[in-house]
Amino acid sequence: MEPSSSSIAPRPILPRPTATPARQSAPKSTSDFAIPRKTKVISACQPCKLKKIKCDADRPECGPCMSKGRSCEYAVQGSRTEILLRRQHALQENVESFVALYRYLQxxxxxxxxxxxxxxxxxxxxxxxxxxxxxNNSGPDLVCRDAPSARVKWSQQIYNCNLLFENELLSTEMSDVAIQALRDGIDCFFLYMGNMFPIYTRKEANAILDAFQGAKPDQLASRKIAYGELLAISALGFQYDRQTLPNGNASV
Structure with missing residues (x-):
């Protein structure tokens, strides 16, 4: 009696042999899975600022403005120096305003x-x-301080320094170069006045400069007092801006 075919166990199916083992794929670097960075928007356009919507700051037109079909405009911003100068001028105007209030009360x-x-x-x-x-200040714009002649008299009485006013100023001290250096120093003083106590106002400094240049020969003492005040103002101004003079020196 022949054996039944159902009693024969089936041959197991094996994978096809390969000559070389399969190469394993290199793991992907972590940079492939990194989250893409968002572009930082430095300054949004004016329409997006007004509507308080997100702006991608694309130039010349941002995405939201293009999709809405509206004009896209960006505020014109100057250099850092221009921005600082505008802030400085604003601070100077504030200081001068409070000085006006103070002197009115005084x-x-x-x-x-x-x-x-x-x-x-x-x-x-x-x-x-x-x-x-x-x-209420209907009077003429006069300098609030004493006149140079009064300051000379006060100096002579307090310090007994008549010898200081006996010699004429040198020609170099009255030259155009010296006058321009004094003007540059005064400009520096008021440019950086936000960092200093407002000892003089622009109007006072101009009046002192006019007194120095317009003094008559017999007004030597008044001229020398005005000259000393101008030197003090210029020295403070150049101290805050050492690069103003051509040779980079901070003295007059």
Missing amino acids: DRPADEASSLFDRIRDGFGVEAALEYVKS
């Missing part, structure tokens, strides 16, 4: 100063106070 009669002070205590704003000072 120089006006007591009743007028008290009137402004009471208004400030009642809620008078800075702009309103400045307008009040401007409207």
Whole structure:
């Protein structure tokens, strides 16, 4: 009796033999899976700023403006130097405004100063106070300090320094080059006045310079006092800007 075919075990199926083992693929670097960085928007366009929507800052037109079909405009920004100069001028105007308020309270009669002070205590704003000072200051724009002759007399009485005013100024001290150096120093002083106490105002410095240049031969003492004040102002100005003079020196 022949054996049944169902009793024969099937031959196992093996994989086809290969001559060389298969190469394993190199693992992908972590940079392949890195999250893409978002482009940093330095300054959004004006329409996106007004509407407070996200701007991609593309130039000349951003994506949101192009999709909406509106004009895209960017604010014109100057260099860092120009921005700092604008801020400096704004600070200088603020300082001059507060100096005007201070001197109004200091120089006006007591009743007028008290009137402004009471208004400030009642809620008078800075702009309103400045307008009040401007409207009530109908007198001529005179220098608040003593005249050079008065300062000479005071110096002679206090320090007994008559010898200081006996000799004429040197020709080099009155030359065009020296005058221009004094003007440059004054400009530096007011350019960097935000870093210093406002000892002089621009109007006072100009008046002192006019007194120095316009003094008559018999007004030697007044001229020398004005010259000393101009040297002090210029020295402070050049101290804050050592590169102003052609030779890079910070002295007059």
